[in-house]
Amino acid sequence: MKAVIDNLRREAVRLLANDEVKMVIGYGEGTDASRTTPYFASTPEQSAAFTWGPLCANNLAKHLLDYRYEDTRLAVVVKGCDSRGINRLLQDLQFPRERLVVLGVPCGGQLDRNLIAPEIPPGARLQGIEDTGKVYVLVTDKGRLSFPKDRFLMPKCYLCETNMPVVADFMAGDPVPSPAREGSDRTAEVNEIEALDVAARSSFWDNEFSRCLRCNACRNVCPACSCKECVFEQAVPGWQQSGIIGSKANSLPENMVFHLVRMFHVIGRCVDCGECERVCPVDIPLRLLYRKTLKDAHILYGAGTPGMSTEVQSPLSEFSPEDPEEFM
Amino acid sequence: MITRDQLATLLDRLVEKNKVIAPVSDNRGVVRYTAIRTAGDVAWEFDRAKVPPKSHFLPQTEELYCYDTTGGELRIEPVPAAGRAVVFGVHPCDLRAIAALDPVFDGVFKDVYYLDKRERTVVVGLACKQVLPGCFCRSYGIEPTDGEGADLMLTEVGDRYYAEILTPKGEALVREFPELFSDGGVEEGRRGKEALSRELAGQFQREVDLTGVKEKVDTMFEHPYWQEVARKCIGCGICTYLCPTCHCFDIIENHSGHRGSRLRCWDSCMFTDFTLHTSSHNPRSTKKERVRNRFLHKLSYHNERYGLAGCVGCGRCVAECPVNIDITKIIADIKEVD
Numbered sequence: 001m002k003a004v005i006d007n008l009r010r011e012a013v014r015l016l017a018n019d020e021v022k023m024v025i026g027y028g029e030g031t032d033a034s035r036t037t038p039y040f041a042s043t044p045e046q047s048a049a050f051t052w053g054p055l056c057a058n059n060l061a062k063h064l065l066d067y068r069y070e071d072t073r074l075a076v077v078v079k080g081c082d083s084r085g086i087n088r089l090l091q092d093l094q095f096p097r098e099r100l101v102v103l104g105v106p107c108g109g110q111l112d113r114n115l116i117a118p119e120i121p122p123g124a125r126l127q128g129i130e131d132t133g134k135v136y137v138l139v140t141d142k143g144r145l146s147f148p149k150d151r152f153l154m155p156k157c158y159l160c161e162t163n164m165p166v167v168a169d170f171m172a173g174d175p176v177p178s179p180a181r182e183g184s185d186r187t188a189e190v191n192e193i194e195a196l197d198v199a200a201r202s203s204f205w206d207n208e209f210s211r212c213l214r215c216n217a218c219r220n221v222c223p224a225c226s227c228k229e230c231v232f233e234q235a236v237p238g239w240q241q242s243g244i245i246g247s248k249a250n251s252l253p254e255n256m257v258f259h260l261v262r263m264f265h266v267i268g269r270c271v272d273c274g275e276c277e278r279v280c281p282v283d284i285p286l287r288l289l290y291r292k293t294l295k296d297a298h299i300l301y302g303a304g305t306p307g308m309s310t311e312v313q314s315p316l317s318e319f320s321p322e323d324p325e326e327f328m
Numbered sequence: 329m330i331t332r333d334q335l336a337t338l339l340d341r342l343v344e345k346n347k348v349i350a351p352v353s354d355n356r357g358v359v360r361y362t363a364i365r366t367a368g369d370v371a372w373e374f375d376r377a378k379v380p381p382k383s384h385f386l387p388q389t390e391e392l393y394c395y396d397t398t399g400g401e402l403r404i405e406p407v408p409a410a411g412r413a414v415v416f417g418v419h420p421c422d423l424r425a426i427a428a429l430d431p432v433f434d435g436v437f438k439d440v441y442y443l444d445k446r447e448r449t450v451v452v453g454l455a456c457k458q459v460l461p462g463c464f465c466r467s468y469g470i471e472p473t474d475g476e477g478a479d480l481m482l483t484e485v486g487d488r489y490y491a492e493i494l495t496p497k498g499e500a501l502v503r504e505f506p507e508l509f510s511d512g513g514v515e516e517g518r519r520g521k522e523a524l525s526r527e528l529a530g531q532f533q534r535e536v537d538l539t540g541v542k543e544k545v546d547t548m549f550e551h552p553y554w555q556e557v558a559r560k561c562i563g564c565g566i567c568t569y570l571c572p573t574c575h576c577f578d579i580i581e582n583h584s585g586h587r588g589s590r591l592r593c594w595d596s597c598m599f600t601d602f603t604l605h606t607s608s609h610n611p612r613s614t615k616k617e618r619v620r621n622r623f624l625h626k627l628s629y630h631n632e633r634y635g636l637a638g639c640v641g642c643g644r645c646v647a648e649c650p651v652n653i654d655i656t657k658i659i660a661d662i663k664e665v666d
Binding site for chain 2: 030031032034035036037038040058062063066117120122123207211213214215216217219220221233247248249250251275278279281282283
């Protein structure tokens with residue numbers, strides 16, 4: 001892990017010193033031992049603060065959108081799942097390839113902050129992280145904390161599709177084993193919900209959506225949500241909002257419209273990075289919703305997970321005479 | 329003193345004539361202040377509710393009035409006044425936050441919707457039993473057992489609760505159900521509370537020194553530091569919606585045919601359209617201005633307007649920010665930057 005961090009820092013220093021990029025977006029030390037924070041270095045000196053490890057859940061690809069209308073070249077650190085987001089942004093022409101340097105990191109799985117935070121002694125300061133293969137060890141000033149990978153990773157990691165970036169100009173480390181569980185079925189949870197009858201399914205989602213705070217975190221963190229102006233915020237004065245999709249009123253119908261519209265908008269673009277589910281403050285299982293669309297797109301159009309390559313078009317962006325059209 | 333069973337009986341009795349709001353845990357373990365039907369709904373062992381109890385006094389969506397224009401004539405139907413309510417289980421940070429909201433709605437403009445509910449609601453405080461990693465109320469002069477702002481304050485001591493009557497409303501509540509409270513063991517309760525307070529004081533992981541922060545931040549409007557913080561921000565509303573002192577709202581219409589209603593809904597200064605003018609000019613057009621505004625509001629503006637802190641150290645934004653923008657670090661940084 002230390003070697004990867006050193007490689008990353010060296011490459012960031014090189015890119016900034018040679019003026020190859022204006023800024024490097026990576027991970028920096030968090031404010032407690034259970035997390036990191038997005039970190040932006042604009043000088044070689046600042047690059048010394050970059051870190052990497054199993055506390056780097058954030059998908060940094062989204063931050064590129066803040067600079068899409070500038071003319072500066074940027075570098076961004078990505079894991080396997082995040083890298084699909086890079087490909088999608090490139091495919092949607094949201095960021096030009098020539099202005100982008102992708103720094104790939106090999107990911108052995110990300111620790112679930114909800115699971116590890118309660119195990120960390122109060123006030124412990126993180127000094128380093130070791131990867132023993134089956135266990136991540138957080139070395140702190142209050143002792144070594146062992147987190148076996150088979151219990152403490154984020155649920156999405158056990159279903160990991162690509163733990164190595166699918167696009168990278170520079171790799172900061174050698175391949176590491178995927179955290180995916182052998183024989184894991186990415187559609188299992190979707191199948192469970194599909195097996196319910198309509199009333200039970202409806203009540204399942206009613207219950208989840210009724211809790212939504214409409215904080216927009218799922219949308220704002222999502223690399224597929226790249227619209228300059230979201231449909232939910234189109235210039236409609238507040239006093240005319242009724243009848244237009246989405247007001248700020250929090251009610252089950254409004255919340256459902258928000259989530260279902262967002263779901264339809266990200267079909268073929270959701271890269272299944274799981275950021276929506278990570279950030280939701282009220283634990284709505286959003287990834288389950290988008291997984292359903294991934295499954296359907298696969299059945300209907302043979303589509304794989306978006307962003308696996310820039311060669312394959314999104315199924316809804318391309319017409320083929322063979323497309324199913326049972327509704328015609 | 330009151331036992332857990334008697335407290336449950338108290339809530340059950342209160343439900344008969346009041347709307348009783350208490351921390352309730354849902355199927356995914358998310359704790360929010362919700363109207364209960366019986367004491368059995370209460371999440372007794374909750375640590376910190378995800379959404380603060382401000383949602384009772386300032387609901388996320390609140391109907392202000394309804395109207396009907398059938399036949400070309402305008403009829404306005406006011407929303408019925410709030411009934412009696414009890415908010416149970418409010419921790420000291422959230423109690424102080426309610427006190428910080430009061431002058432906002434009870435200033436030059438009297439906000440009848442807020443004040444009506446405030447007037448008819450009895451607030452029952454509950455001392456914390458643990459300090460969470462994000463908590464830093466102590467830096468704001470709040471002890472996790474403080475009852476300031478509550479009508480009745482409860483502290484769990486052994487298998488009973490030490491109850492302190494702090495206002496006439498609290499006294500009326502106890503007088504209504506004298507058989508549920510007892511004087512026996514009060515001294516033991518008081519000592520238990522003191523011991524708990526000392527124990528919790530040593531559990532804080534986050535402490536900030538606020539000395540000089542307001543004065544410093546007031547000189548930092550144009551400081552490049554805000555750009556640095558804003559780069560991380562994804563512009564969601566988590567910090568504001570979960571903040572017990574944030575209170576911004578937007579007014580919207582909800583109409584269909586001849587009938588409609590006017591609603592007041594939470595809004596967030598982190599949202600792009602928060603300051604959007606009808607001319608399409610946006611004075612806070614980038615995240616830098618929005619992030620700066622939030623921290624200036626918390627650390628300076630609220631203090632300036634009401635003489636009260638705009639942050640109570642509840643730690644919700646610290647715990648939930650998706651990109652780890654941590655107000656305790658911001659405060660420390662403000663003191664450091666040139």
